[in-house]
Each structure stands twice: as structure tokens, then as C-alpha cells.
Amino acid sequence: MIKTNINNLVIQSVQGKIHHPMAVYPYRIDTEGQANVLPATGGITYNVKIGDPAFGWVGDHIEPGVSIRNEDKGENGALNLLACIGNEAKVITGEAKGAKGYVTGIHGGIDHVIVYFKEEDLDKMVVDDKILIKAHGQGLKLLDYPEIKVMSLDPNLFCKIGIKETSDGKIEVPVVAEVPAYLMGSGIGTSTSFKGDYDIMTSDKEVVKKYGLDKLKFGDLVLLRDCDNTYGRGYLKGAVSIGVIVHSDCIKMGHGPGVTIIMTSKKSLIKGVKNSNANIGNYLDII
Known part of the structure; x- marks a missing residue:
């Protein structure tokens, strides 16, 4: 545990x-x-x-x-x-x-x-x-993984997600999909990730479909590749963030489904494990 x-x-x-x-x-x-x-x-x-x-x-x-x-x-x-x-x-x-x-x-x-x-x-x-x-949740820390920051997540929900430790000093988190850094748009550069969200850009329909993002649902957990949310939102090679889909797709340029971040690391210490049921609604028993 x-x-x-x-x-x-x-x-x-x-x-x-x-x-x-x-x-x-x-x-x-x-x-x-x-x-x-x-x-x-x-x-x-x-x-x-x-x-x-x-x-x-x-x-x-x-x-x-x-x-x-x-x-x-x-x-x-x-x-x-x-x-x-x-x-x-x-x-x-x-x-x-x-x-x-x-x-x-x-x-x-x-x-x-x-x-x-x-x-x-x-x-x-x-x-x-x-x-x-x-x-309840801001200040939550993983004591054996000080380089992984957890934010904006109720600790009881954290315990229900089914996060596992690996033999090589990393953790595994169930996610529905992975998002490449170049698709992250509105919200980039915000000074803190401890509130709000930022958007997956969806104007390129072929790329969205390629990564299976057109199937996303409200509440889905996603992994953001090469995205650092430690002290704001930006690109960093090797960084990994986990977020939750919180609002719908958008018609405006640079916008799309919103992602509220719940976990991030500047290093590749978080692995995503594909699971179509990785949705907070399932963990909270509300869907």
C-alpha cells in the first residue's frame, strides 16, 4: 500500500x-x-x-x-x-x-x-x-515518492483508483487515454495547477481520433505525456501528469475537453495503464 x-x-x-x-x-x-x-x-x-x-x-x-x-x-x-x-x-x-x-x-x-x-x-x-x-486533499503527499506531486484530489478517492507501485520505483495509474503535449492548449502558462484546468485542443480531428480522444467521457482519467504541472502548466520532456476530464469539447480555437490535474512529476515516475473503466464516476459509484 x-x-x-x-x-x-x-x-x-x-x-x-x-x-x-x-x-x-x-x-x-x-x-x-x-x-x-x-x-x-x-x-x-x-x-x-x-x-x-x-x-x-x-x-x-x-x-x-x-x-x-x-x-x-x-x-x-x-x-x-x-x-x-x-x-x-x-x-x-x-x-x-x-x-x-x-x-x-x-x-x-x-x-x-x-x-x-x-x-x-x-x-x-x-x-x-x-x-x-x-x-479535503490539498497537501496530500506520497511519502516514498517525493518527486510526485498530488493535487486537487480527495484522499478517499485516491485510495479507490487502484494505483500500484512497481519494482523500478514508479507508480502505475489506470487511464483511459494518453495525450501528447502538443495537443494541450488553453491554460498553458498558468502559474499554478492547484486549481482550474487546461484544454486538449481538438481542431485536428484526425489526430484526436488517432489517440482515441474522441471517445473521452466526463470523469475519465487521462495521462498527459511530457507535461509538467509542478509549478504551473508547461512542456517538459519526460514529465508526466494525470488529470480528469471536467468539461466538454469546445468550438473555439485552442480549446477542447478540460483536464483538471490530480498528479504530476517532472520525471517519468508515473506509468499509465490503459483501462476503459478509469473514470471517477466508477470509483465514486455514481455511474
Whole structure:
């Protein structure tokens, strides 16, 4: 069993409210220069869920389930920084008060935390309902692998993924697909990977299909080859990162399915093992 510092981690409350979708400007320009009017981020998305395809939706940057944030920048910064994928979430106001779900992603730029709830609970929820999260996971360390950084991942979910140690001092993580560094786009150069996400560029359909990325689903684990997310996001030969697909494909140039990073190493200390069931929805038993 991989040794960690789980028993020393702090569990702390963070909170946000369901954020109304925004449309200051009606059009979104696709890679062919065409103007489109489409649903996008925010609100309650009723028919897009963890385990569903990340491609094919008539929308842009679609977030499955519930999107929350705070208007105060400092409070929203803490929500996005401290909430971790797999954290328990609870509705604390409105008709759905008491309903429980899980954090499934952190979306940079719009600065949303994305949360899963059951269908019957979604029908009772409204914009501005408040959601409390038991933030647990930032600071998680693998004690025998100091060069591997873990981030934005609930420690209980970490234990369910089935990560294994190898005889050559590395770890094996189940993943659905591997992504080459040259496909990583929007979000490159961000100063921290401990919140938000960055996108797999999908304008080259042949390359996307070559790597099997057109089959990705919300919640899938992916390996990013030659991608260093230790102190920001960038290219480094030999680096490896593991992330979770958190929002849908996009029509905009340089964008595509969003990846929230949960693990990274500057050296090739993380091996990906192909597994079509490597999805947080399976580990959380919500699909």
C-alpha cells in the first residue's frame, strides 16, 4: 500500500452558490470563423452527466451537473483552490437542502467548481442555492515518492483508483487515454495547477481520433505525456501528469475537453495503464 500523509490532512469548509449562465456577448466563434449561439458554462445542466461523452454536445465548455462560485474574488479563489475532486458536497439552502453529491472538477477562466448531484436533487435546485463542500486533499503527499506531486484530489478517492507501485520505483495509474503535449492548449502558462484546468485542443480531428480522444467521457482519467504541472502548466520532456476530464469539447480555437490535474512529476515516475473503466464516476459509484 502506498504510504501517504492522509492522517495529517485538514478538512475544511468551503462554500459557493449555483452560478447563473452568462452571455455578455451572444456569439462564440468556431475554428472556421463562424458565429454560433450556444449554451455554455454555468447553471444546472440537467442532461449532461459524469460518464457521458465529452464530445457531440451542441454547446461550448459544457459543465456536467452543477456549477458553483462566489462573487467575492478571495472567497472564490479559496473555493477553487481548496475544493478537490471527490470531495463531499451538500446543499444547504432551498428545496434540495440536505442533498449530497461530489466535486467532479475545477474549471479555470470562469472559475467554477463543478459538482455532481442525483437527478431527483437537480430538479429541486435553483440558481443561487448554496452548496457546502468538505475541502479535503490539498497537501496530500506520497511519502516514498517525493518527486510526485498530488493535487486537487480527495484522499478517499485516491485510495479507490487502484494505483500500484512497481519494482523500478514508479507508480502505475489506470487511464483511459494518453495525450501528447502538443495537443494541450488553453491554460498553458498558468502559474499554478492547484486549481482550474487546461484544454486538449481538438481542431485536428484526425489526430484526436488517432489517440482515441474522441471517445473521452466526463470523469475519465487521462495521462498527459511530457507535461509538467509542478509549478504551473508547461512542456517538459519526460514529465508526466494525470488529470480528469471536467468539461466538454469546445468550438473555439485552442480549446477542447478540460483536464483538471490530480498528479504530476517532472520525471517519468508515473506509468499509465490503459483501462476503459478509469473514470471517477466508477470509483465514486455514481455511474
